[in-house]
Amino acid sequence: xxxxxLRIKIFLKSLWFHVWAGFPKSxxxxxxxxxxxxxxxxxxxxxxxxxxxxxxxxxxxxxxxxKLAWADQECPLEKWGKYDS
Numbered sequence: 001x002x003x004x005x006l007r008i009k010i011f012l013k014s015l016w017f018h019v020w021a022g023f024p025k026s027x028x029x030x031x032x033x034x035x036x037x038x039x040x041x042x043x044x045x046x047x048x049x050x051x052x053x054x055x056x057x058x059x060x061x062x063x064x065x066x067k068l069a070w071a072d073q074e075c076p077l078e079k080w081g082k083y084d085s
Contacts, residue, residue, distance in 0.1 A: 007055030014056065014073060024071035025062065026083045034068040034080050035060040041079065053077060 018024075026034070035058065038044050043052035050057055053076045056067040067073050071083040 003055070010054050011056060014054075014067065014070070018070050018072055021072040024083075026069050026071045027085075028062055030071070030083045031062060031066075031068045032060055034075075037075070037079050038068070041077070043077065051076065 038051065038058050039046075041051075044050075044058070045052050048057075049059060051067070054067075057065055058068055059066045060068070062069050071085070074081050
């Protein structure tokens, strides 16, 4: 399977669980905490702002297409977990 198809598959799986959970959002403080962990990770793609493991887009902004803003998501390397308010 090509890298692009694998990234799409992983994203759709994450999106499915995010929708199923009711679109839970992380507060900005948690997004910033996750962002700091990700940008110093050796798997972080700085050119594309993507996780090199799962391929998800990462940002320190509270936006829909940002895995760090989804409270129900976890780092594939277990560096940060779900946000439980």
